[in-house]
Amino acid sequence: MSKSYTIAVIPGDGIGKEVTPWAQAALEKAAEGEASFTYEQFDLGAERYLRDGAILPEDEENRIKATDAILLGAVGDPRIKAGILERGLLLKLRFDLDQYVNLRPSKLYKGVTSPLANPGDIDFVVVREGTEGLYCGAGGAVRRDTPNEVATEVSINTAYGVERVVRYAFQLAMKRRKHVTLVHKKNVLINAGDMWQRIVDRVGEEFPEVTHDYSHIDAATIYLVSDPSRFDVILTDNLFGDILTDEAGAVVGGVGYSASGCINASNEFPSMFEPIHGSAPDIAGKGIANPTAAILSAAMLLRHLGFDAAAAKIDAAVEADIEELGSTTRTTEQVGKDILARI
Amino acid sequence: MSKSYTIAVIPGDGIGKEVTPWAQAALEKAAEGEASFTYEQFDLGAERYLRDGAILPEDEENRIKATDAILLGAVGDPRIKAGILERGLLLKLRFDLDQYVNLRPSKLYKGVTSPLANPGDIDFVVVREGTEGLYCGAGGAVRRDTPNEVATEVSINTAYGVERVVRYAFQLAMKRRKHVTLVHKKNVLINAGDMWQRIVDRVGEEFPEVTHDYSHIDAATIYLVSDPSRFDVILTDNLFGDILTDEAGAVVGGVGYSASGCINASNEFPSMFEPIHGSAPDIAGKGIANPTAAILSAAMLLRHLGFDAAAAKIDAAVEADIEELGSTTRTTEQVGKDILARI
Numbered sequence A, B: 001m002s003k004s005y006t007i008a009v010i011p012g013d014g015i016g017k018e019v020t021p022w023a024q025a026a027l028e029k030a031a032e033g034e035a036s037f038t039y040e041q042f043d044l045g046a047e048r049y050l051r052d053g054a055i056l057p058e059d060e061e062n063r064i065k066a067t068d069a070i071l072l073g074a075v076g077d078p079r080i081k082a083g084i085l086e087r088g089l090l091l092k093l094r095f096d097l098d099q100y101v102n103l104r105p106s107k108l109y110k111g112v113t114s115p116l117a118n119p120g121d122i123d124f125v126v127v128r129e130g131t132e133g134l135y136c137g138a139g140g141a142v143r144r145d146t147p148n149e150v151a152t153e154v155s156i157n158t159a160y161g162v163e164r165v166v167r168y169a170f171q172l173a174m175k176r177r178k179h180v181t182l183v184h185k186k187n188v189l190i191n192a193g194d195m196w197q198r199i200v201d202r203v204g205e206e207f208p209e210v211t212h213d214y215s216h217i218d219a220a221t222i223y224l225v226s227d228p229s230r231f232d233v234i235l236t237d238n239l240f241g242d243i244l245t246d247e248a249g250a251v252v253g254g255v256g257y258s259a260s261g262c263i264n265a266s267n268e269f270p271s272m273f274e275p276i277h278g279s280a281p282d283i284a285g286k287g288i289a290n291p292t293a294a295i296l297s298a299a300m301l302l303r304h305l306g307f308d309a310a311a312a313k314i315d316a317a318v319e320a321d322i323e324e325l326g327s328t329t330r331t332t333e334q335v336g337k338d339i340l341a342r343i
């Protein structure tokens, strides 16, 4: 008997619209017989905003909240001032749906050329806090556009918010190589950094098999280039996680292979799965965007719903596809079909 | 007739003490006949702190303020809680001496192996704001060590502080390849990011020959790995500059070749020159630390005092040394002597 789920699909802008159908197709095929999906399409993103000024209307958000999970393509358009869609749509969903774990695996697949001369074995996961820190929007400005302007940005960090993501990271490490690296800047951000470190130390005691260490964010950006294999689970805050995962994406051969889950691990609200790449207006409409990251985000969605075997099928198909054909030039459709054929 | 200057020397901890004498020796030799230096040694850093609890006594800071420039080695020791020396000594000097330009060149020297497979020509400078942003120390915590703890960090940005460093970056670009890239995260940090962008746009109009563009911090960490030659002058805030310059150091083959100037460009207070690397307790005392970055910081000091030709002598000596001997294993003393012989 197959379980049924409702998935909110937000293809968004640019290549987001081109890769998302392949994520849906992969979902279908991998879960065949085990789960069936009904899709609710949401027309949100730059085009919608330019058409009627709507970013995330309340009734649409409520319908999204009622689904079991969300597949997102990419959001963004150079015609729109920075911050409007990010804060109004993407971050609003992450915050309103309390998606406190932003999970971002980085793996160097066989067949992908890393920009590093000696990359070694790269296989780590970044557990990025998703609902606090500098992303709260708690800033302001006075005397805007005068020589006396002052602009602030406030990073808000709570023990409640930090502890839950720290515990998630240690639990994840138990299923992996049992090592957690906290990344922060506690020698400068002494209030937030000290709290993160204390909570890691305390929660770490519940996981005696997991070792943990600490790296400043600046040093971590060095290690990602000089010795990325040292990492298993990287645990960090919202902003540092944003920075590290993009660098990590580059190191494993491009964000085209990196998927991401915005997870509400308590399941009060649906979690959201998306490729790390953006809407890429420069290549949009040409049918050449790589759907691999989007397809991998479908695997994350399946794993989140409890279909580990189905998720593993997608992961294996992607892995095999990249190993054999990763260096060839293919259209979106070709890559999509090639991967589907292996699922 | 030779001008005379007083230099405050703060060797600090670990390898800081081993490399700083070579910076002084390079200074002497390169400026011979043009400038003479009197040194005031300051015993500041971890060892002093562990001995008598002093971090930066007021009278010593006043004596430092009265010098013409500062040579700093490195500060830090794992026995001391993160933040104490950083905030009490290094950042206190940067802030009290209003060193608003943190200048950090990154250059891939011939003879150095970059961790990148195809690094290309790398030669850019990061102009990092040094007296504002998240480094202000404007954070706090309530209900510390309870489940209800809240910790904040506040980024304070002023038009006054931003404009002066923006202008510096454009002036510097005029002497280079005439391109400035603002790095920020204006799609999330909308108050500070918007102010930075407006000021860059406005000041940019005064420099019609200089082109400028913008990159989010996350994308910039990708470019540093995938296409670092695109950059000429990177202009950014205090925290993003910290992160980018460490990654940049890694990309050009290690922070051992990267020097840094904390510059008060209005010359009300002395500027401070230091290698980017830390005190490296793991190799301290072995006589194997590379003094190249410290020697390059002496060149930056000379350039700051107006001795461009003397500074160029050091730069050329370092460049020739690395090209010929960069791949050999040498002691601190050998590298120091080899470079000195070429000045």
Ligand SMILES: CC(C)[C@H](C(=O)O)[C@@H](O)C(=O)O
Residues within 6 Å of the ligand: A086, A090, A091, A242, B187, B188, B218
């Ligand atoms: C688009 C932007 C708001 C977002 C972020 O900063 O989180 C993106 O960079 C990401 O990493 O998902």
Ligand SMILES: CC(C)[C@H](C(=O)O)[C@@H](O)C(=O)O
Residues within 6 Å of the ligand: A187, A188, A218, B086, B090, B091, B242
């Ligand atoms: C030691 C630390 C406070 C410092 C900084 O963050 O600025 C260092 O990382 C640097 O880059 O000079």
